[in-house]
Amino acid sequence: MLAKHETVLLAVILVEILLFQNLGRNFLAESNVSNIFRHSVEIGLLALVMTPVILTGGIDLSLGSMMGLCAVVFGLLVKQFDVSPWLAAVAAISLGAFGGMGNAFLITRMNLPPLIVTLGTFSLFRGLAEALTKGSEAYSGFPQGFLNLGNANVLGLPAQLWVFFFITLLVWVLVHRTVWGRSLQAIGFAPQGARYAGISVGRNTGMAYVLAGAIAGLAAVILVARLGEARANIGIGYELLAITAVVLGGTSIFGGSGSISGTLLGYVAIAILNNGLSRITAHQIFDQPVSSVARELSGMLTGLLLLLALAAGVLLKSLAIRRARRQSLITTTNPTPST
Amino acid sequence: MVGCKSQTSSGGGEKLTIGLLPKSKGNQYFVTCEKGARLAAADLGAELLFDGPTNTDPAKQNEIVENWISLGVDVIAAACENKDGISTALKKAQQAGIKVVTYDADAQPDARSFFVNQATEQGIGDQLMDTAAALTGGEGEFAIITATLTAANTNEWIKYIKERQAAKYPNMKLVEVKPCDDQKDKAQQETTNLLSAYPNLKAVIAVCSPGVPGAAEAVKQAGKAGQVKVLGLGLPSENKAYVKEGVTQAVVLWKVEDLGYLTVQVAAAVAQGKLQAGATEFDAGKLGKLEIQGDNVLLGKPFVFTKENIDQFDF
Numbered sequence: 001m002l003a004k005h006e007t008v009l010l011a012v013i014l015v016e017i018l019l020f021q022n023l024g025r026n027f028l029a030e031s032n033v034s035n036i037f038r039h040s041v042e043i044g045l046l047a048l049v050m051t052p053v054i055l056t057g058g059i060d061l062s063l064g065s066m067m068g069l070c071a072v073v074f075g076l077l078v079k080q081f082d083v084s085p086w087l088a089a090v091a092a093i094s095l096g097a098f099g100g101m102g103n104a105f106l107i108t109r110m111n112l113p114p115l116i117v118t119l120g121t122f123s124l125f126r127g128l129a130e131a132l133t134k135g136s137e138a139y140s141g142f143p144q145g146f147l148n149l150g151n152a153n154v155l156g157l158p159a160q161l162w163v164f165f166f167i168t169l170l171v172w173v174l175v176h177r178t179v180w181g182r183s184l185q186a187i188g189f190a191p192q193g194a195r196y197a198g199i200s201v202g203r204n205t206g207m208a209y210v211l212a213g214a215i216a217g218l219a220a221v222i223l224v225a226r227l228g229e230a231r232a233n234i235g236i237g238y239e240l241l242a243i244t245a246v247v248l249g250g251t252s253i254f255g256g257s258g259s260i261s262g263t264l265l266g267y268v269a270i271a272i273l274n275n276g277l278s279r280i281t282a283h284q285i286f287d288q289p290v291s292s293v294a295r296e297l298s299g300m301l302t303g304l305l306l307l308l309a310l311a312a313g314v315l316l317k318s319l320a321i322r323r324a325r326r327q328s329l330i331t332t333t334n335p336t337p338s339t
Numbered sequence: 340m341v342g343c344k345s346q347t348s349s350g351g352g353e354k355l356t357i358g359l360l361p362k363s364k365g366n367q368y369f370v371t372c373e374k375g376a377r378l379a380a381a382d383l384g385a386e387l388l389f390d391g392p393t394n395t396d397p398a399k400q401n402e403i404v405e406n407w408i409s410l411g412v413d414v415i416a417a418a419c420e421n422k423d424g425i426s427t428a429l430k431k432a433q434q435a436g437i438k439v440v441t442y443d444a445d446a447q448p449d450a451r452s453f454f455v456n457q458a459t460e461q462g463i464g465d466q467l468m469d470t471a472a473a474l475t476g477g478e479g480e481f482a483i484i485t486a487t488l489t490a491a492n493t494n495e496w497i498k499y500i501k502e503r504q505a506a507k508y509p510n511m512k513l514v515e516v517k518p519c520d521d522q523k524d525k526a527q528q529e530t531t532n533l534l535s536a537y538p539n540l541k542a543v544i545a546v547c548s549p550g551v552p553g554a555a556e557a558v559k560q561a562g563k564a565g566q567v568k569v570l571g572l573g574l575p576s577e578n579k580a581y582v583k584e585g586v587t588q589a590v591v592l593w594k595v596e597d598l599g600y601l602t603v604q605v606a607a608a609v610a611q612g613k614l615q616a617g618a619t620e621f622d623a624g625k626l627g628k629l630e631i632q633g634d635n636v637l638l639g640k641p642f643v644f645t646k647e648n649i650d651q652f653d654f
Contacts, residue, residue, distance in 0.1 A: 035405050151427070226398070228427035231397055236395065237396065
């Protein structure tokens with residue numbers, strides 16, 4: 001079932017590539033392929049760690065705001081307190097983890113709904129970031145060595161892509177190859193059942209939020225390195241794009257089932273769509289070149305893609321149920337003993 | 340640089356491609372800029388790409404510039420929302436052999452060759468403060484509505500407003516500077532708050548275009564038209580109704596369409612090597628010869644639109 005979903009996504013990605021290669025300008029140029037990932041790797045990171053959160057049946061709306069807060073604290077440490085950027089990066093990631101711990105505490109110990117808790121911290125983190133900068137200050141002038149993390153190539157690929165590969169591997173192992181990862185699916189499927197099965201539901205769920213927070217901190221550092229500037233309003237709306245990628249990737253929004261590979265494909269489909277449309281300069285839509293309404297179109301099409309993916313999922317499920325019912329009818333009318 | 344277009348000849352057969360980057364795409368101000376830009380591009384036979392952010396994500400301008408680099412444009416003209424952030428991307432463009440100019444709001448000086456300056460910051464600040472003083476008789480409290488507290492150019496204008504006030508109008512007092520996020524509703528709401536917080540307020544100066552009608556609507560609804568003067572930087576067309584009703588007294592601005600036109604003229608000339616560092620004068624097509632101060636191409640003095648002359652302009 002999941003594998004089927006991933007095949008469909010792979011087909012969508014191939015169609016996108018063929019379409020943009022034919023209609024777009026320099027779409028497959030090396031510099032543009034780098035752009036596709038350079039410009040979206042932060043959303044990819046959020047999507048990766050959003051997956052375990054959603055697997056438990058939860059959600060984390062605070063990740064974009066967390067990026068803003070971590071970016072500001074990072075900038076503050078480097079520019080005001082002369083901390084080395086790499087040390088400050090560790091601090092930003094720790095701050096993210098700490099913020100995630102706050103979410104986890106409220107959700108698992110106080111038993112508050114994740115949607116409401118993270119809606120609260122969504123405002124809280126952004127507000128803190130704005131307060132720290134009085135809404136106006138921005139930090140820039142970071143050393144080139146640090147900016148390379150966002151702008152240079154390493155072994156022919158954007159530097160941040162290597163970080164992304166590493167985190168992908170890490171999250172994949174955590175989710176699919178550890179007891180903790182397996183327990184998340186059980187928790188999302190039936191929290192009570194998981195508890196009776198002896199799973200430490202609170203602790204395991206909480207860890208998903210801590211991981212998400214830490215990686216949001218990392219995403220903030222990478223974005224600052226790319227822009228050369230740390231300010232309070234970075235990462236606005238990124239959590240929603242990440243959730244879109246996860247759900248597009250076939251993870252159930254109610255928890256219980258999903259995969260990292262699905263999330264990766266969902267993310268790539270969105271990233272290519274965003275970039276590809278902006279390269280169609282020779283074709284018109286609404287009396288304008290497609291490239292000049294690319295952002296509006298990609299918003300629309302991403303939404304459409306998501307709704308189609310959801311509808312397809314529901315359809316497949318109901319077909320499967322119908323088939324199962326027919327199967328059981330056959331077995332009840334022909335009561336032949338079977339093994 | 341796979342697939343990058345060759346940029347050898349200046350006046351050769353290949354069509355010049357210009358990327359024009361606004362601060363935000365939906366803003367009427369930049370839509371008007373684009374109109375002038377299209378005119379100049381048609382005159383020059385150049386291809387014009389116009390694209391900008393649709394929300395306040397500070398990463399978007401950088402991403403557009405980086406996409407243009409790999410698209411293989413010849414020259415980029417940018418209105419910069421975040422001076423330092425965008426400069427990272429503009430410098431990358433320069434390294435890729437693409438010429439860069441800025442307009443409306445400048446980048447770091449080493450990230451571009453020329454800045455098309457619609458009016459000097461001091462010229463605007465002085466003009467706004469002088470107009471406010473003339474309207475209020477040179478005394479009383481006034482407030483400022485700005486776009487965001489981060490936009491570099493609005494902050495400079497506000498600085499000169501403050502300096503002018505301190506130097507020439509000691510009986511006037513700036514009570515507060517409020518951001519409206521470049522949104523009319525927010526400007527209206529902030530002005531309403533200001534009116535109740537400062538009952539003696541004499542004038543509201545809006546330094547971003549959606550701020551002027553926003554402030555006017557608030558003053559009108561509070562029944563204080565004429566009593567609290569409204570003025571600011573804005574498009575005459577967006578303010579015409581309020582100016583005629585007597586709610587807004589003055590709109591200060593350069594001719595925006597001309598800014599777009601001049602920007603494309605400068606961008607093309609820089610790309611073709613016709614305009615180089617050290618020039619003191621620029622022949623801007625239908626705008627005639629314009630002055631260059633250092634690396635700033637000047638559009639001219641700001642203009643005050645009032646009840647008497649506003650009908651002559653349709654942008």
